[in-house]
Amino acid sequence: MPRIVQKFGGTSVGDVERIKKVAERIRSVRDQGNELVVVVSARAGVTNELIARAKAVCAVPSERELDMLLAVGEQETIALVAMALHGLGVDAVSYTGAQAGIFTDKVHTKAKISAINAKPIDLDLKAGKVVIVAGFQGINEFGHITTLGRGGSDLTAIALAAALKADKCEIYTDVDGVYTADPRVVPNARKLNEISYDEMLELASSGSKVMQSRSVEFAKKYNVIFEVRSSFNYNPGTIVKEEVSYMEKVVVRGVAVDKDQAKLIVSNILDKPGSAARVFRALADANVMVDMIVQNVGRHGVANLTFTVPQGDSHRALKALEPVLDEIGGGQVAIHDHIAKLSVVGVGMRSHSGVAATLFQALAEAGINIELISTSEIKISIVIDLDRADEAARMAHQVFNLDQPGI
Amino acid sequence: MPRIVQKFGGTSVGDVERIKKVAERIRSVRDQGNELVVVVSARAGVTNELIARAKAVCAVPSERELDMLLAVGEQETIALVAMALHGLGVDAVSYTGAQAGIFTDKVHTKAKISAINAKPIDLDLKAGKVVIVAGFQGINEFGHITTLGRGGSDLTAIALAAALKADKCEIYTDVDGVYTADPRVVPNARKLNEISYDEMLELASSGSKVMQSRSVEFAKKYNVIFEVRSSFNYNPGTIVKEEVSYMEKVVVRGVAVDKDQAKLIVSNILDKPGSAARVFRALADANVMVDMIVQNVGRHGVANLTFTVPQGDSHRALKALEPVLDEIGGGQVAIHDHIAKLSVVGVGMRSHSGVAATLFQALAEAGINIELISTSEIKISIVIDLDRADEAARMAHQVFNLDQPGI
Numbered sequence: 046m047p048r049i050v051q052k053f054g055g056t057s058v059g060d061v062e063r064i065k066k067v068a069e070r071i072r073s074v075r076d077q078g079n080e081l082v083v084v085v086s087a088r089a090g091v092t093n094e095l096i097a098r099a100k101a102v103c104a105v106p107s108e109r110e111l112d113m114l115l116a117v118g119e120q121e122t123i124a125l126v127a128m129a130l131h132g133l134g135v136d137a138v139s140y141t142g143a144q145a146g147i148f149t150d151k152v153h154t155k156a157k158i159s160a161i162n163a164k165p166i167d168l169d170l171k172a173g174k175v176v177i178v179a180g181f182q183g184i185n186e187f188g189h190i191t192t193l194g195r196g197g198s199d200l201t202a203i204a205l206a207a208a209l210k211a212d213k214c215e216i217y218t219d220v221d222g223v224y225t226a227d228p229r230v231v232p233n234a235r236k237l238n239e240i241s242y243d244e245m246l247e248l249a250s251s252g253s254k255v256m257q258s259r260s261v262e263f264a265k266k267y268n269v270i271f272e273v274r275s276s277f278n279y280n281p282g283t284i285v286k287e288e289v290s291y292m293e294k295v296v297v298r299g300v301a302v303d304k305d306q307a308k309l310i311v312s313n314i315l316d317k318p319g320s321a322a323r324v325f326r327a328l329a330d331a332n333v334m335v336d337m338i339v340q341n342v343g344r345h346g347v348a349n350l351t352f353t354v355p356q357g358d359s360h361r362a363l364k365a366l367e368p369v370l371d372e373i374g375g376g377q378v379a380i381h382d383h384i385a386k387l388s389v390v391g392v393g394m395r396s397h398s399g400v401a402a403t404l405f406q407a408l409a410e411a412g413i414n415i416e417l418i419s420t421s422e423i424k425i426s427i428v429i430d431l432d433r434a435d436e437a438a439r440m441a442h443q444v445f446n447l448d449q450p451g452i
Numbered sequence: 453m454p455r456i457v458q459k460f461g462g463t464s465v466g467d468v469e470r471i472k473k474v475a476e477r478i479r480s481v482r483d484q485g486n487e488l489v490v491v492v493s494a495r496a497g498v499t500n501e502l503i504a505r506a507k508a509v510c511a512v513p514s515e516r517e518l519d520m521l522l523a524v525g526e527q528e529t530i531a532l533v534a535m536a537l538h539g540l541g542v543d544a545v546s547y548t549g550a551q552a553g554i555f556t557d558k559v560h561t562k563a564k565i566s567a568i569n570a571k572p573i574d575l576d577l578k579a580g581k582v583v584i585v586a587g588f589q590g591i592n593e594f595g596h597i598t599t600l601g602r603g604g605s606d607l608t609a610i611a612l613a614a615a616l617k618a619d620k621c622e623i624y625t626d627v628d629g630v631y632t633a634d635p636r637v638v639p640n641a642r643k644l645n646e647i648s649y650d651e652m653l654e655l656a657s658s659g660s661k662v663m664q665s666r667s668v669e670f671a672k673k674y675n676v677i678f679e680v681r682s683s684f685n686y687n688p689g690t691i692v693k694e695e696v697s698y699m700e701k702v703v704v705r706g707v708a709v710d711k712d713q714a715k716l717i718v719s720n721i722l723d724k725p726g727s728a729a730r731v732f733r734a735l736a737d738a739n740v741m742v743d744m745i746v747q748n749v750g751r752h753g754v755a756n757l758t759f760t761v762p763q764g765d766s767h768r769a770l771k772a773l774e775p776v777l778d779e780i781g782g783g784q785v786a787i788h789d790h791i792a793k794l795s796v797v798g799v800g801m802r803s804h805s806g807v808a809a810t811l812f813q814a815l816a817e818a819g820i821n822i823e824l825i826s827t828s829e830i831k832i833s834i835v836i837d838l839d840r841a842d843e844a845a846r847m848a849h850q851v852f853n854l855d856q857p858g859i
Contacts (some may be wrong), residue, residue: 049647061508066510095528101468102475102532103539110538113546114531117524124521131517132510133561139520165595188551188572211648 048080048170052202054218055089058122058274062071067276068129071175075135080170082209084180084202087118087124106155110191112182116142119179119198127177137175140166142182143190147201148182158263161208170209178205178436196257201374203260214269217276221250222283223255224328225260225447226300230435233448237298241288241420244298244390247424250336251301251388261285288392296393296400297445302438305361306336307382308417308428311350315374323369331365333358337386337419337426347374350396351417354429356382374409384416385434388426389441395414400445401425407444413437455577457618459587459609462496463626464683465529471761474683475536479580481505482542487577489616490607491587492533494525509651517558519589519599523549526586526605533584536804544582547573549589550597556590562601563590567672570616577616585612601665610667614674620675628663632656632708633852637842644705646686648695651705651797652678654831657743658708658795660675669691695799703800704852705806709845714766714789714823715744715835718757718773722781727758730776738772741766744826744833746795749823754781758824760835763789792841795833796848807852808832814851820844 051071058064067085073219075081095114099106106114123139130137146162166176180198183191193200199216206214223245226234230445240248242265249258255273264271264285274282314320322338328335338352354362359380366378401418404425408415413436417428429437458478474492474628480683483486487582502521506513513521530546537544553569587605590598600607613621630652633641647655649672656665657827662680671678671692681689697750721727728747731767735742744761761769766787773785808825811832815822820843824835 061505087501098468098528098532099535102471103535106535110534110546111533113534113548114528117531118530119526121521122507122525124517124524125505127517127520128506128510128513129513139517141520141597190548404548 046078046080046278047212048082048209049074049213049215050082050084050202050206050209051215051217052084052198053085053086053276054198054219055092057189057217058126058437059089060086061125064122064125064129065132068126068133068135069127070136071130072133075175076209082166082176082178082205082211083126084198084205085119085122086179086180087115088122091118091121093448094400097287109240110392114132115192116179116182116190119181123177123179127143128313128366130175130177135171135175136167137177139177139179141179142201145205146247146340147183147204149185149191149192149193151185151187153189153191156185156191158183158193158200158204161204163205163208167209168197168206188374191270196260199256199260199426200263203264203269203271206269207263214264214271216271216273217279217280218255218273219275220273221275221278221280223253223285224299226438226442227253229303230302231300231321231439231442234442234448237283239284239286240298241392242276243288243423244392245285246300247301247388247390247421249391251303251424252428253299253301265287275278276422281313295391295403296338297389297391297447298393299390299446300438300441300445301388301390303386303388303435304431305328306353306386307356307380308351308384309359309362310381311370311376311378312379314348316346316348320348320373322375324350324366327365327369330431331361333362333365337428339417339419353384353386353417383431384428385431386426386428387434387437387441388424390424392423394423394425403444404441404450407440408437410439453485453487454491454619455608455616456481456620456622457489457491457613457616458606458622458624459495460624461605461626462493462499462685464624465492465494465533465825468532469528469537471532474541475533475540475542477683478533478537479540479542479768482582487575489577489583489585489612489618490530490533490618491585491605492526493587493605494522495529499823510643514837516596516737517786518714519560519597522599523586523589523597526588530584530586535581537584541762542579542582544584545576546584546586547564548586549608550591551613552585554590556600557596558592558593558598558717560596561600565590565591565600565607565611566613570615574616575610579847594791603667604816606663606667610674610678611678613676613678613742614670619853621678622689623678623680625662625680626682626684627662628679628682628685628687629680630660630692631706633708633845633849634660636847637709638707638846641849642855644690644859645691646691646736647705648799649692650830654795654797654828655706655708658707658710658793658797658831658833660708682804702798703855704798705800706797707848707852708795708797710793710795711838711841712763713793713835714763714787714790715758715759715760716766716769717786717788718777718780718783719786720781720783721757722757723753723755727780728753730780731757731773734772734776735761735769738768740772744824744835746824746826747783754814760791760793760824764855790838791835792838793833793835794841794844795831795850796852797831799830800833803846811848814847815844817848
């Protein structure tokens with residue numbers, strides 16, 4: 046019997062009506078003769094309510110207790126989904142993360158999965174039950190409840206698919222799949238039938254909100270093929286897998302825009318070994334996530350170091366840098382936050398030159414100034430003025446013919 | 453260091469403000485140099501919300517899944533209480549029922565505690581932590597979450613007090629303690645400083661809502677002395693323990709009124725062996741809780757069987773009896789639900805005759821008709837008209853001098 050792991054996010058199980066809809070969907074897949082494991086998130090809004098209550102009783106809640114608190118959200122959903130299935134005459138049983146044998150390291154609020162004991166689930170599947178598992182949560186070696194951090198439920202689903210040797214893994218969300226660009230920005234954006242892990246990863250880190258990188262990385266590592274699709278319709282979604290040869294013919298797979306970035310420029314740094322290290326050590330200690338980094342050595346042995354961070358981190362970054370400016374030559378720091386990052390992604394770039402040239406020329410013709418450039422093997426990212434970001438995205442989509450299905 | 457187990461009910465931890473107040477209370481007890489285990493319930497209202505959601509997705513929710521769902525309520529509270537304590541600088545750690553080693557039988561929604569592994573809590577206490585435990589919940593041999601049924605959090609506290617060999621167990625509630633009668637009905641009702649387990653048990657089964665019988669039974673079995681007191685003030689409460697000699701001098705300890713009863717009369721039953729058994733077997737099969745039972749054999753070999761049930765069960769009882777009426781001689785069933793049960797309770801009755809006479813005479817003088825009488829060693833219960841119940845309670849309180857402190 047084919048074995049399927051499905052994951053439904055918080056919007057898909059947001060209230061009792063949606064939970065009943067999800068249960069009907071599960072029943073039909075089950076009735077088609079599949080073994081089925083369903084991973085669910087907390088109902089949309091519940092996690093935020095719980096966090097608000099936590100902050101009301103304690104300014105800085107302990108991470109162990111936050112995990113204890115937040116795990117409640119998914120535990121509610123699994124019970125309700127199992128009940129809704131019973132109401133439809135489907136034999137179903139719910140599992141918390143701990144009961145599902147999802148063991149993690151000791152790091153609360155962003156634990157990593159260390160092992161999965163899938164035996165109990167395997168037995169229940171063989172006994173004909175639909176198994177409902179709480180996403181986002183696990184248990185550590187002390188028996189304490191841990192949570193997996195953002196995107197944790199996707200990770201639960203993909204990890205279970207690997208551990209259970211599932212034939213299929215379906216990530217249900219509120220979008221139809223992965224698009225060549227955000228359809229709200231680029232009206233003729235096209236849903237992709239397939240995308241490679243690497244492309245998906247670059248898109249995820251480039252502001253495409255479909256999935257967190259870590260789940261895609263996990264899928265790539267364990268070669269779990271998964272499909273991103275909508276829980277609100279029955280359209281096929283986007284299948285994410287290792288690249289296949291015909292993909293090579295497509296140069297660019299998608300365009301992503303990230304408007305949540307700020308650019309920091311540390312100017313007049315003494316150009317000597319250790320300066321950059323000192324800067325990024327200070328940022329890391331302050332828990333600032335740094336994205337693009339560019340350094341230019343200017344004249345007179347001084348350098349400018351430019352990088353981008355999430356907008357919410359920019360002032361924390363500034364504060365973290367103040368104490369080290371003296372050490373690195375008395376430079377100055379400036380924040381520019383009226384910017385956007387535009388990325389074009391595609392495994393085809395590896396063997397095709399000219400992608401950068403095509404992109405830069407199109408932008409130049411439109412008079413859009415490029416403030417920063419950073420490239421990887423399969424991605425080109427640029428920083429431009431925030432006001433021109435959507436226009437640039439449409440233009441990039443056009444010049445790479447992303448509205449045309451690949452050959 | 454003295455070891456104390458405290459239990460706070462749903463009203464005491466009803467919202468974040470009350471949780472903070474409870475945390476302050478815990479800190480002060482802790483600062484007086486005590487080891488402290490605190491058992492908490494779900495916030496008032498949460499359990500009902502969860503049940504409503506369960507019923508919205510499934511008419512008859514599975515009991516296993518109900519337990520999975522309801523356990524969420526206490527898990528939220530333990531995390532919030534631990535956080536509130538951290539906010540006050542108190543080292544605290546939360547435990548679910550499973551983590552607290554509370555093992556139960558397999559009966560979902562009303563599991564019985566089968567064993568407690570108190571070692572982890574013991575270690576945390578010795579390490580100087582305040583331990584916050586989710587009441588009402590445990591885990592069975594399959595690792596499934598169970599709940600203990602009504603009054604389950606009290607039971608958790610008393611069972612932990614026994615397992616941890618606590619020096620004191622305090623049940624915090626929204627009343628000041630156990631009263632000689634309900635102060636809303638009998639204005640000069642007096643708070644008792646002490647009461648015996650047996651008296652408390654008879655009061656609990658006679659409509660006094662302070663605690664469920666099973667927790668008191670457990671305390672009696674393991675000789676756990678506990679105090680019932682208010683979480684809204686610092687007044688001493690009522691200490692519940694095995695009877696002591698001076699208690700004997702007090703004849704009657706309290707008066708309880710239960711207005712939630714209905715009386716069923718099965719008339720014209722053939723007076724032959726097995727008739728009563730047939731009736732109560734049918735009621736038991738329909739899960740009807742029967743309280744008082746009285747049978748009178750009349751003339752001509754036919755009998756009347758009268759008993760009381762909770763009002764909500766009366767129509768279920770009627771239905772359950774219909775099929776057996778033929779077998780027992782074609783009797784008829786009538787429901788009277790405009791009644792109340794009045795009970796006077798006291799261990800002193802054992803050695804004092806005349807309690808019944810005093811009570812009956814007082815009621816007779818007031819023209820209150822007694823419809824049913826049932827007695828135990830330390831209790832006399834009567835069924836009277838609902839409209840006269842409060843008056844009868846005040847009268848009983850008066851004739852037994854319950855407004856006077858015992859000698």
